[in-house]
Amino acid sequence: WNSVRMPGQRCIGIFWPDALTIPVQGRHYCYHWNGMRVDFVRQYDTGAVLAVT
Numbered sequence: 001w002n003s004v005r006m007p008g009q010r011c012i013g014i015f016w017p018d019a020l021t022i023p024v025q026g027r028h029y030c031y032h033w034n035g036m037r038v039d040f041v042r043q044y045d046t047g048a049v050l051a052v053t
Contacts, residue, residue, distance in 0.1 A: 003009040014020055028044035041050045 001011050003011045030042040030044055031038045032040050032042070038052055040052055042048070043050065
């Protein structure tokens with residue numbers, strides 16, 4: 001069905017545990033708050049800095 005939170009996107013309901021694979025944990029990120037907004041994000045494992053525009 002259509003997503004309420006993300007217009008133009010779709011939602012799915014899974015009612016049986018064997019319908020999906022076991023989830024895999026993704027990357028971790030550190031968010032820098034400058035007092036007004038997040039101004040950059042650092043990828044935790046590599047230290048790569050991603051600019052937020």
